[in-house]
Amino acid sequence: MDAKKGVTTKILIWMCAGLILGSLINAVASDVAFIQDYLVNGLFHVLGALFISLLKMLVVPLVTFSLICGVCGLGDINKLGRVGLKAFLLFLLTTALAITLAITVASIVGPGQGFELSESSASNFTAPVAPPLTQVIIDLVPSNPIAAYANGNMLQIIFFTILFAVCILMVGEKARPIAEAAERLNEVMMQVVTVVMHIAPYGVFALMAKTFSLQGLGLILPMISYFAVVAIVLLLHATGTLMILFKLFSKLDPLVFLRKMRTAQIFAFSTSSSNATIPVTLRSVEKRLGVDNSTASFVVPFGATINMDGTAIMQGVATVFIANVYGIDLGITGYLTVIGMAVLASIGTAGVPGVGLIMLAMVLNQVGLPVEGIALIMGVDRLLDMMRTAVNVTGDAAITTIVAKSENSISVETFNDPTAGHVEEVHLPHLHKNDSAT
Secondary structure, eight states: HOOOOOHHHHHHHHHHHHHHHHHHHHHHHHHHHHHIIIIIIIIIIIHHHHHHHHHHHHHHHHHHHHHHHHHHHOOOOOHHHHHHHHHHHHHHHHHHHHHHHHHHHHHHHOOOTTTTTTTTTTSSSSOOOOOOOOHHHHTTTTTTHHHHHHHHHHHHHHHHHHHHHHHHHGGGGGHHHHHHHHHHHHHHHHHHHHHHHHHHHHHHHHHHHHHHSSOOOOHHHHHHHHHHHHHHHHHIIIIIIHHHHHHHHSOOOHHHEEEHHHHHHHHHHOOOOOOHHHHHHHHHIIITTOOOHHHHHHHHHHHHHHHHHHHHHHHHHHHHHHHHHTTOOOOHHHHHHHHHHHHHOOOOOOOOHHHHHHHHHHHHTTTTOGGGHHHHHHHHHHHHHHHHHHHHHHHHHHHHHHHHTTOBBHHHHHHOOOOTTTTOOOOOOOOOGGGTOO
């Protein structure tokens, strides 16, 4: 019990230490070459990059083995389709609710009113081009599975692995050794996640220290109204909207859920990547919340790829903010268009790099707002991205638990057990000479 408390508390302490140190460096030593070269772009950069690489290293093998175990554990193709459809519809619902909440709060608060627009502030932004929906659909199927694995293309990996696992079921007894091997490999990968979690506090410290050394809290001040509204709506969605849905559909205690998801949320906040956080999210959902691998292994990676609650909130507030800055009245029709576009874009741009900006550019184009306005919010976007990712991961886990409860594939005893899934101290086994003889 103390071990788990130790890991989560350590991560929180080191994260705050990184935030404070980074902000201090930004305030008093931003032009000291030695500190910038050897500390910020040296030590912090190297440790942070190593930590992100460690997490990303786990994603593809863990998702592959876990998904094979999950599909083989279901043993029923119909159930797989049912789980997928429920998850998909719930993800769309939470995205629609997220952006509706964002537009409502932003319309009441009115961020961007009276904002002084300088000539240079909105001139240096080129909107990334979104791929057509037809291409996104074609790209679901990997023409080369090895390339999909090498590039970490999650939707293609999920498609190929599910197809492969379904065929293991179809072959039957002859393919059983493959399923059993995947189970053993999955156990090993979960242990690797546990090992990585023990060095996480130092990686989180380095990431936070570097981010705040470069960004600084002072960057928020000119954009305080926009930043505050996005932060408040993200908090309202994570602790309000999602938890009401969670209680309504799963009948489980939202406070227990939030307490047990804290480690995954911290990981998501420090890495700003739902995909990089998949190993920790999977571990929390299975070991801490008691969700069966057959559901978790499918819904968590799927959610990390298409669940865009945090991004949708940013788009809603950014649209209102940019409309206010440029003095354009969108009206109720414009806002309804934004809601519809954000929900569709969250499917259409799933898995595309730089997805947040692509989606926002599409939304602004659709309602006739100047796309150059995105340049105004770029400065604080890195800090908000950290919060968005924590909200996305919370949504992934909440929907996974709801779907598991509806499929009766969750251990309520494990969910309610405060000690379930604690990270134990890592002890390497000692091999004595007479061990091999026994």
